[in-house]
Amino acid sequence: MGHKYQAIQWNGNKLVYDAYVVIAGVAFLGAFFFVGLAPHPSGHAADPVVLAIRALGSAAFVFLTIILAIGPLARLSRRFLPLLYNRRHLGVFTFLIALAHFGLATLWYHGGGPLNPLVSLIVSGQPGDPFPGVPFELLGLAAFAILFVMASTSHDFFLNHLGAPVWKAIHMGVYIAYGLIVLHVAYGYLATEAGPLAPALVYGSFTGLAGLHVASGLAEWRKDGAMSGRKGPFGRDWIEIGDPTRIPDGCAVIAPLPRGDRVAIFRDGRSLYAVQNACRHQNGPLGEGALIDGLITCPWHGWQYSPRNGVSPAPFSERIATHDLRLESGVLFVSARPNPLGREGATVAIGGAIVGGYNGDAAP
């Protein structure tokens, strides 16, 4: 397994992924230019630089919307996991498009004048300055600054050095950036152009994204709700899970813990194992993964852990915490307390046939 696990660097899937990203970028920008450079029905032709500024800005918005849709889509269906897998490259690609938009707009609209272009960009819209009004340029600049920090810390090097919680917090900034971009477009482009399509796309994307996040959040909340509040007869530290035979072989069920974490309980044939749900890499939901070659495999980027002790196979040494399990009268309970890293958790075996229903030691 170890040699497969190493493949968090380049591999065929990543190359195919990036090829599709580039094709999508070419498709959008090419179509935009092809149509935009043709004379308008009035016979007037657009300035190619203004057209490029608009094409790049629109592309950055569309790709950022797609990036933000991938997370909730992948939680709603595993079929979207391939899009999640190399999302970081899509993010960096989108940043480069935003960079080109920022550079061209700054030079073309703010350059060559009596003010430094960056000064002009910042003071436009400031009260007291000759350019008042809603400073849509500043909104765009703030969003760009966030994307810049995200793109420059996107490598796993920063993930390892900053730690997953800090890194995740930085990358949650993308939601702030997206909100700023919606406002940037609303007070800039949408205040300039008259047609109904652009506002429909912008506000439709925003609403659609919000809906997807609510849907995936609700689904998760329902699962948590179904699993929570069941404290059995063994005190606060043991959470009732229910009938373990209903966990599909090779898969897991996720249960919320009182302190807000989650635990994933995997079934491997007749054996059950419990581990923390958060992956060491980027907090991916391990319980939404599967057992592959006997190893817990994260659905996001394929990191693997032994279900017995939570340790990654050699040559890797990442560790996640296990939790103890106990079975009483056919009802499964999991300890709310994680074991120290590296320690095997108390596991449980269920009797009877693996497929074909529960045939346990005692009837419930």
Add this chain to the structure above:
Amino acid sequence: MTLNRGIISSPDERDMFIGWARAPAVDRRFLVAALPLGLAGVGGAGYALAAALDDPGAGAWLTGATHEVEGVFSRTPYPMLRIADPAAPFGMRTILVIAEGKCTSALALDAFAGEAVRASGVLIERGPRRALEVPLAHQDWIAQLDAPPSPALAAPAEEDLGPVSLAGMIMDSKCFFGVMKPARGRTHKACASLCIRGGIPPSFWARTPDGREAVLLMTNADGGPMGDAILPLVAEPARVTGRLVRVGDIVQLRADAGDYAPADA
């Protein structure tokens, strides 16, 4: 007990895409259908957005050629050349003189005021409106002629066309005449403000009640340069009450900055 299966569940719960391994058949089938759809959607969005763009506006920036003219240079209210043109209304054509970039006030042209000159530069034209874009770095593009200036061009007849109230938009005469298309509205506001701040003459772009386009050279109420007080209203819908005065072939809109007010789009 609730189990974590997706909406599209696979026959085998363990079918899961892992980046470093070959994708399961169910994922490959899904991707074969979804990726072309996604690419078509992205390309279609680019196509539709560009097709929905507003009219970019008239005008041309004829960068491919150097345009040479002979006429009389005038320093006020803005640097301009008047050339004799029997085909044009009133027998003359006024050409605004605008520097490369956005800093026309840096042109030092006082020595040529009221003189007959030969000048060359890049022509910018929108309908009957003309501007000549000239270099800032040197003055080789302008030379005084030996001939005395024609009085008709040096001091053309003025005609007071009376008071007006207009709705429209304040534009910078360079971008609007053809350098940037489109050159109106919020996305162009900072650029237009910089241009006007840098000495490029402002124009008022109005539609007459019968739907025709009117492009009026903006001056203050006395016919002098407009000044920076107008900058907050640039590139936004605006209203103005002032006087129209024809000077040669050009109609000036004479109103002070305080005579302008924001208008609803």
